[in-house]
Amino acid sequence: MTGTAAAVRPTPLAAAAAQLRQHLRRRWLVQPIGTAEDRRNRRGGGAPRVVTLGDATAPALADPDRRAATVHLTAATVLIGPVSAHRHEGWGGAMVGGAAGRPCGHCLAIRWQRLRSRSQRDALEVGDQTTAVGPWPQLTAYQLDAVWELYRASHTGPPLPPPPSWDRHSTPLPRVSQLDLASLRVRTYPLLAEPCCPSCTRQRPDIPDPLVLAHQPRPKPRPDTYRLRTPDDYPLPAAALVNPVCGALGAGTALTITSPTTAPVTGSVFIRGYGGLLDVSWSGQSSGYHASRALAYLEGLERYAGTHRRRSVPPVIAAYADLGPDALHPDRCGRHPDEVYDTDPILRRFDPQRPIPWVWGQNLHTGRPVLVPRRLCFYSSPAAGDTFVLSSSSGCATGSCLAEAVLFGLLELIERDAFLLAWYGNLILPRIDLDTCPPVVRALVDRAELQGYRLYAFDNRIDLDVPVVTSLAVRHDGGPGLLSFAAAAHLDPRQAVTGALAEALTYIPHQPTTVRRRRAELERMADDYTLVRRLPDHSALFGLPRMAVHAESYLDDRSALPIEHLFAGYRPPGTPDLRDDLRRVLDLLDARGLEAIVVDQTTPEQEAVGLRSVCTIVPGLLPIDFGWIRQRAPHLPRLRTAPATAGLAAAVLTDTDLRRVPHPFP
Numbered sequence: 001m002t003g004t005a006a007a008v009r010p011t012p013l014a015a016a017a018a019q020l021r022q023h024l025r026r027r028w029l030v031q032p033i034g035t036a037e038d039r040r041n042r043r044g045g046g047a048p049r050v051v052t053l054g055d056a057t058a059p060a061l062a063d064p065d066r067r068a069a070t071v072h073l074t075a076a077t078v079l080i081g082p083v084s085a086h087r088h089e090g091w092g093g094a095m096v097g098g099a100a101g102r103p104c105g106h107c108l109a110i111r112w113q114r115l116r117s118r119s120q121r122d123a124l125e126v127g128d129q130t131t132a133v134g135p136w137p138q139l140t141a142y143q144l145d146a147v148w149e150l151y152r153a154s155h156t157g158p159p160l161p162p163p164p165s166w167d168r169h170s171t172p173l174p175r176v177s178q179l180d181l182a183s184l185r186v187r188t189y190p191l192l193a194e195p196c197c198p199s200c201t202r203q204r205p206d207i208p209d210p211l212v213l214a215h216q217p218r219p220k221p222r223p224d225t226y227r228l229r230t231p232d233d234y235p236l237p238a239a240a241l242v243n244p245v246c247g248a249l250g251a252g253t254a255l256t257i258t259s260p261t262t263a264p265v266t267g268s269v270f271i272r273g274y275g276g277l278l279d280v281s282w283s284g285q286s287s288g289y290h291a292s293r294a295l296a297y298l299e300g301l302e303r304y305a306g307t308h309r310r311r312s313v314p315p316v317i318a319a320y321a322d323l324g325p326d327a328l329h330p331d332r333c334g335r336h337p338d339e340v341y342d343t344d345p346i347l348r349r350f351d352p353q354r355p356i357p358w359v360w361g362q363n364l365h366t367g368r369p370v371l372v373p374r375r376l377c378f379y380s381s382p383a384a385g386d387t388f389v390l391s392s393s394s395g396c397a398t399g400s401c402l403a404e405a406v407l408f409g410l411l412e413l414i415e416r417d418a419f420l421l422a423w424y425g426n427l428i429l430p431r432i433d434l435d436t437c438p439p440v441v442r443a444l445v446d447r448a449e450l451q452g453y454r455l456y457a458f459d460n461r462i463d464l465d466v467p468v469v470t471s472l473a474v475r476h477d478g479g480p481g482l483l484s485f486a487a488a489a490h491l492d493p494r495q496a497v498t499g500a501l502a503e504a505l506t507y508i509p510h511q512p513t514t515v516r517r518r519r520a521e522l523e524r525m526a527d528d529y530t531l532v533r534r535l536p537d538h539s540a541l542f543g544l545p546r547m548a549v550h551a552e553s554y555l556d557d558r559s560a561l562p563i564e565h566l567f568a569g570y571r572p573p574g575t576p577d578l579r580d581d582l583r584r585v586l587d588l589l590d591a592r593g594l595e596a597i598v599v600d601q602t603t604p605e606q607e608a609v610g611l612r613s614v615c616t617i618v619p620g621l622l623p624i625d626f627g628w629i630r631q632r633a634p635h636l637p638r639l640r641t642a643p644a645t646a647g648l649a650a651a652v653l654t655d656t657d658l659r660r661v662p663h664p665f666p
């Protein structure tokens, strides 16, 4: 397939579709499906409705033919569906809409296209009209027969049992069967409705969210447990989330069965954002594959929710100057120096007179609605004159209710703020004696030792009394992959230590290989920090042994202190209601003059299984950025004042106190 500027003309695939359409119509006239009454009542399957897939991008506007389509011809396969798992309820998915959560043919087209290769998506989505490189082969008689028989089998007789690979939560979902035209292999997958499908969803205007901190209590399983449900508690339709035809999160997952430290399950999908297609990956890294898989799906859903808004709700388009006090000025979250805007090809100065997209959020202290620039909360949104910063998933979190999601989102913001304060502020952090930590920590330390790494943990609290722990893995022999940093914040200091060390373990297996593979490039970065441009550059750079000199404040041989001693003055909230924990964090922020804002990102797919995702924003906390010239943290006042407030520096820091080296945050 190649791009061409030729005038629109029927594609060769359309000719094959016409052939298929004619054949199916003939067969249907001879052998219609269902009883006459069924057909009158539009039950049990109708005449096949054929469309093509992959020769043009899925339509952006409502399209009745696409919505009603039940046979989708692609270059190599034919997709039959969506078909309801309970056939008596309707004509497959064809005539029921997304309002009821049922997918239509257009939903399938969108989900299918998202899983295509980078070159295919670019050709379809940003290329000109596509054209085949040669004439299209005629469909053979046996291929046409196979399509008809599959169509008939999908629409008549008792419902087929779901394939054994399906989880029970996918069983009731509408199905799509894929016929491979080369091998005639048939595979069936469940399909979820696409929440932004232009054909079967109705747009509704954006209005301020109702108060998120529900009045009803959020009882915790135990006072020291901050997750109300475990990952296994959610009825996740795994087969619908991940499958190669129409998976909502990706085409598949990979298990790294040779990983020596964790049991990683990973997946990825291309997301179109302001800079083209971005490979967005998600993973779970527990100590068993079953647990990792559930975590991976939850993270996949969180990425899905955070990259784009997945509700058919158009943003408010307005200039800041016209919005008044309801709107969050993006400069409150930090801005880049002028010279960065002058040279960076993507970044654009914020202009209060220029209309940009906004979404409604809420001030968590007052409950008041706030308009937030969409750029700050849906981080892969297309550029709309609003690339004044490039935000990330920082502050995005998922939970069983908004309070839980908000708590973990705020903890993540506090963790990154503290990490950056210690790094750029060149602070000396107390080291935690890992022998005084819970037994699970010993297991993590031993696993790292087996890989040739020693683990360290530091009490990284600054001026907010929330346990933040920074971990550091150091390679014994000083070789490539020398340092790996990670961090975690938690209301329980022991869980913060465990979280930070467990995360360090996820990087250890790759760090030496990454450094060996990118050695020359990393050496150049070490000489010229402006070459540090992307997220993975930051952590990879500190795998380079010569960078250790810049991490001396973490590497000296200061003595380690018992965890009980370090956190003696800290009392975990120990309350039975999660709302009290959240209030405590909000009060701590408030005491420092910081206010928290939340934007609800929950997608319909998450809502259906009892999940909520949010983006939390705390203007004034140091934001994490990737790329050396794009760092906002060194320009924010908090970097210089917070260490003095906390008593970690004698006075407000001056420029000479700062560590002007890219942060090593992974």
Ligand SMILES: [Zn+2]
Pocket (backbone or CB within 6 Å): 098, 103, 104, 105, 106, 107, 108, 194, 197, 198, 199, 200, 201
């Ligand atoms: Zn639809």
